[in-house]
Amino acid sequence: MDMNNVPQEGNKTLGGHKKAVYAKDADGHIVAVASKGWEVEEIVTSQAVAEMMALTETARQNVLNGLSAPLEYWMYARRMDLLLLAQTTGLWRWRIRRHCRPAIFARLPYGLLARYAEALGLTLQELQHLP
Amino acid sequence: MTFAHHRHAAHCESGVISNLISHHGMPVSEAMAFGLSAALSFAYLPFIKLSGLPLIAYRQPPRAIIKGLAKALAAEFRFETFRTPAAGQARLDELLTQGQVVGLQTSVYWLPYFPEDMRFHFNAHNLLVYGKEGDDYLISDPVAEHPVRCNAEALSRARFSKGLLAPKGLLYTMVKLGPSIITPYAARKAILKTCRIMRAPIPIIGVRGIKMLANKVAQLDPTARRSSLFVGHIIRMQEEIGTGGAGFRFLYAAFLQEAAELSGMAVLTGFSERLMVIGDGWREFALTTARMVKGRDAMSPTKLAGMLRNLAEQEEVFFRELKMAMT
Numbered sequence: 001m002d003m004n005n006v007p008q009e010g011n012k013t014l015g016g017h018k019k020a021v022y023a024k025d026a027d028g029h030i031v032a033v034a035s036k037g038w039e040v041e042e043i044v045t046s047q048a049v050a051e052m053m054a055l056t057e058t059a060r061q062n063v064l065n066g067l068s069a070p071l072e073y074w075m076y077a078r079r080m081d082l083l084l085l086a087q088t089t090g091l092w093r094w095r096i097r098r099h100c101r102p103a104i105f106a107r108l109p110y111g112l113l114a115r116y117a118e119a120l121g122l123t124l125q126e127l128q129h130l131p
Numbered sequence: 132m133t134f135a136h137h138r139h140a141a142h143c144e145s146g147v148i149s150n151l152i153s154h155h156g157m158p159v160s161e162a163m164a165f166g167l168s169a170a171l172s173f174a175y176l177p178f179i180k181l182s183g184l185p186l187i188a189y190r191q192p193p194r195a196i197i198k199g200l201a202k203a204l205a206a207e208f209r210f211e212t213f214r215t216p217a218a219g220q221a222r223l224d225e226l227l228t229q230g231q232v233v234g235l236q237t238s239v240y241w242l243p244y245f246p247e248d249m250r251f252h253f254n255a256h257n258l259l260v261y262g263k264e265g266d267d268y269l270i271s272d273p274v275a276e277h278p279v280r281c282n283a284e285a286l287s288r289a290r291f292s293k294g295l296l297a298p299k300g301l302l303y304t305m306v307k308l309g310p311s312i313i314t315p316y317a318a319r320k321a322i323l324k325t326c327r328i329m330r331a332p333i334p335i336i337g338v339r340g341i342k343m344l345a346n347k348v349a350q351l352d353p354t355a356r357r358s359s360l361f362v363g364h365i366i367r368m369q370e371e372i373g374t375g376g377a378g379f380r381f382l383y384a385a386f387l388q389e390a391a392e393l394s395g396m397a398v399l400t401g402f403s404e405r406l407m408v409i410g411d412g413w414r415e416f417a418l419t420t421a422r423m424v425k426g427r428d429a430m431s432p433t434k435l436a437g438m439l440r441n442l443a444e445q446e447e448v449f450f451r452e453l454k455m456a457m458t
Contacts, residue, residue, distance in 0.1 A: 001376060001411060015246030018276050019373065020141040022162070022381035024407065030385035032161065032375070034139060034276060040421040041371045044363040047424055048182075049248050051360060079240065081182050084252055087294040121241070121288065 003033055011037025013045040052079050063130055069105030070130055071096075071116060077131075078120050088119040134232070134261040137271040137278050141375025141382055144196040145170065146273025147234050147257040152206065154232050157311045159204075161273075166386025167317060168199025169324035171379055175340040175347075179295065184361060187344065187368040189378030191328075193236070193255035193296060197303065203317045205309030212299040216287045219300030223260065223268075226304060232261045232271075236301040238292035244272070244279045253372070254296040260286075274373050315393040319457050322390070322399075325383075326454040329446060338450070341443035349436035353429070362435060363424045366417045377410035377417075384410060398456050402449070409445050416442065 001023045018034040025031050056076040062068035075085050075096075086093045091112075099105055099112070110124075117127045136154040140146025140161045149164040165171070170191045179186040191199075201208050213219035226233050239245055239253045262269040267280040281289075290300045329337040344365070351358035368378070375382035384406040391399035416438045422428045423435070 001381065001407065001414065013246065013248035015248065017246055018139075019274065020139045020375060022141060022375040022385050030162070030381065030388050030403070030407070032139060032141060038370065040366065040417050043421040043425050044366045045248055045371050047360065047363045048251070048367060052182075079251060083180065084182075084294050087297075088292070090293075119293070 006033045006035050007038035008036045009039050011042040013042050069100050069102045072100040074120050089115050132262040134271045139276050140273035142373050143257040155305050162385035167203040167321045168196040169321045170196045171325050171383045172328050173340045175335045175344045184364045207307040208303050209306045210303045212301050216291045234303040236298035237289035241289035243285050318390040326450045329450040338443050338447045345436040345439035351432040362420050366420050377413035380410035
């Protein structure tokens with residue numbers, strides 16, 4: 001890639017940051033060039049972000065319809081999935097799945113709630129409600 | 132307080148380590164750090180899942196660059212991990228008071244200065260801390276153009292995140308610098324190692340890994356939403372996460388060009404040119420895929436698999452000939 005072919009398309013996913021891309025300058029030296037972004041990156045990043053947001057939104061609806069506990073919402077809102085939350089809290093996945101049932105979440109002991117709150121970077125108050 | 136050796140880099144680990152070594156008095160470029168540690172690779176690891184998608188890496192695992200470079204330059208780094216965030220922060224503060232520049236492994240998700248859309252749970256992001264002002268740490272994050280700041284609480288959270296590749300508060304400092312020269316011998320050895328990795332007889336590594344990924348792509352159902360996510364994920368691993376373009380191929384070409392100036396290595400100039408061309412092929416693959424993800428072109432797994440196989444063929448020939456030129 002030549003230096004003047006380095007994309008400068010101003011990705012919104014970069015939030016105004018620039019990233020370094022290696023390209024050839026006029027003398028043929030390969031150097032780092034600051035790029036404002038490439039549409040290709042924007043497309044795939046937005047796709048991944050949109051996927052996370054869709055999961056979060058589904059979880060929110062489930063909570064509103066009484067099918068799931070706020071825990072599930074917060075898990076996705078923090079861009080985690082079951083596996084990652086299990087690794088972060090040190091709980092088994094089936095337990096987390098069970099804790100996502102509203103009736104069971106409602107009578108979760110303080111210790112477990114605190115563990116979830118810590119893992120998700122929330123206060124106990126926040127964890128128990130939708131924002 | 133400023134840090135004189137903050138240089139904008141494509142990749143966090145090679146950037147951090149080259150800046151750290153430069154700070155200790157041996158100017159070394161990011162590309163040289165990347166190449167000398169034989170960090171270029173390809174791996175398709177279906178048994179490690181990131182949000183349900185297989186891990187696809189265009190380089191060696193985290194910490195390979197630091198360790199590889201330490202070996203190539205006969206330098207020494209000291210690594211420390213901690214049980215509690217409090218201990219980790221105390222030690223960091225202690226080192227900073229001694230005037231050290233400290234490398235950290237962190238999770239991208241909990242770093243507040245990262246753009247919102249780039250914050251995913253990726254645990255092996257490297258950065259340098261060079262000072263503290265009040266409650267803020269002064270950070271030289273090589274993937275950011277300028278030095279940044281981060282408050283103590285957020286940094287502590289980022290250092291003690293859990294999950295895959297959990298950093299456990301890892302910090303590292305440079306203990307000793309070796310003879311401070313890059314020998315043709317070290318470069319040759321690193322290049323041969325990369326050739327060996329890229330042509331490894333393991334189905335998920337190197338050229339064979341690319342072919343295996345091509346086969347997986349070929350099996351995708353063109354109408355399923357999951358397929359689009361899968362190919363989009365490949366491109367994110369290749370371009371978005373700080374690779375300097377074309378899944379580190381451009382960065383490695385820069386290394387080959389720089390290594391060609393060492394005595395008796397002039398032959399590398401031609402290889403550098405060739406790798407740039409292969410890199411352009413990877414960029415084209417990214418562009419074609421993104422158009423399909425966006426729905427501008429019809430999703431065609433067969434076409435994408437064909438492009439990947441073609442790239443695998445080119446790299447096979449490239450690394451075979453590179454090996455012959457080096458032995």
